[in-house]
Amino acid sequence: MLSHAQIWRGVDRLAQRAGLSASGLARQAGLDPTTFNPSKRVSADGAKPRWPSTESIAKALEASRIGFDEFAAMATGAASGRSVPLIGFAQAGSEGYFDDAGFPAGTGWEEVRFPGVDDEDAYALEISGDSMAPVYREGDRIVVAPHAQPRRGDRVVVKTRSGEVMAKELGRVTNQSVELISLNPAFDARLLTPGDIVWMARIVWASQ
Numbered sequence: 001m002l003s004h005a006q007i008w009r010g011v012d013r014l015a016q017r018a019g020l021s022a023s024g025l026a027r028q029a030g031l032d033p034t035t036f037n038p039s040k041r042v043s044a045d046g047a048k049p050r051w052p053s054t055e056s057i058a059k060a061l062e063a064s065r066i067g068f069d070e071f072a073a074m075a076t077g078a079a080s081g082r083s084v085p086l087i088g089f090a091q092a093g094s095e096g097y098f099d100d101a102g103f104p105a106g107t108g109w110e111e112v113r114f115p116g117v118d119d120e121d122a123y124a125l126e127i128s129g130d131s132m133a134p135v136y137r138e139g140d141r142i143v144v145a146p147h148a149q150p151r152r153g154d155r156v157v158v159k160t161r162s163g164e165v166m167a168k169e170l171g172r173v174t175n176q177s178v179e180l181i182s183l184n185p186a187f188d189a190r191l192l193t194p195g196d197i198v199w200m201a202r203i204v205w206a207s208q
Contacts, residue, residue, distance in 0.1 A: 002075055004041075004049040010075030011036050011052065011060070017074075018064055019135055019142065019155065019206030028153075029059040036060075083111040084143060086124045089165055112141065119145035122204065125157060125167075132167050135183040136206065142167065143205035155183070155203040160196050167203065 002010070015025035015036070022036040034040060035056050042049055061071055112124050127140045135155075136142060142157070150156045150170050158180060159165045171179030171189065178197060180190040 002072060004051060006075040007051060007057075008041055010071050011057075013074040014060060014064055014066060014071060017066075017205045019203065025060055025064075026056075029056070029063040031056055031059060084122050084124050086110045086112045086126060086141065088126050089128045119147050119204070121146050127167075130184070131187060132183045136167060140206060142203050144201040145204045146199070146201045148202040148204060150200055150202045156180075156200050157203060158192075158200045159198045160192065161198055166190075170200075 011025070012022060015022050018025060018028065020028060022038070023033040026035040026037075027033050029035075036052065040050055040052075057071075061068060122143055122145045124141050124143050127136045127142065128138055130138065144157045152170055152172065154170050155167065156170050157165065157167050166180070168180035168182060168190065171181045173179070176193065178192045178194060178200075180192065182189055
């Protein structure tokens with residue numbers, strides 16, 4: 001049985017995994033933005049614990065595409081994680097660091113450990129610059145899963161045939177075009193053809 005503290009720890013880790021705040025996770029799940037706020041976790045006088053509803057947890061898991069077993073592991077700390085190679089964004093855009101399928105090439109990478117990452121080919125990217133702020137800032141680390149199938153609304157890392165590597169939100173996808181929505185409102189959305197893209201990988205975790 002999960003305790004009150006463990007349930008809320010799981011919610012916070014679920015939000016962190018998606019690179020969101022607790023309120024951002026609630027919005028993504030179609031809930032009131034305050035659903036998971038700290039103020040909702042205890043009564044006004046602080047004496048009585050408040051629990052999230054089963055419906056709100058289910059919607060958050062569905063929006064995050066996470067099963068309850070994995071959520072429970074995050075909540076209890078049972079998911080100790082696994083080591084994944086860490087690569088800088090500048091390296092990611094250079095020749096020779098990735099193969100054509102979007103997997104890191106070569107050996108000798110620095111490794112970092114992340115919980116709840118099951119993809120054997122997952123790797124971490126360290127953010128540089130401010131083009132992805134305020135969602136991702138310089139020094140943040142994101143984990144991407146090459147085998148995860150991205151869908152509209154997911155945050156993804158894309159490499160183009162020109163060598164550019166960027167983190168965006170996946171928008172509308174057709175046979176002729178792929179819309180990539182900028183995480184930083186100062187930058188316009190990009191519209192590429194499928195042929196412009198070498199690989200695309202879904203972001204499954206963010207450490208901020």
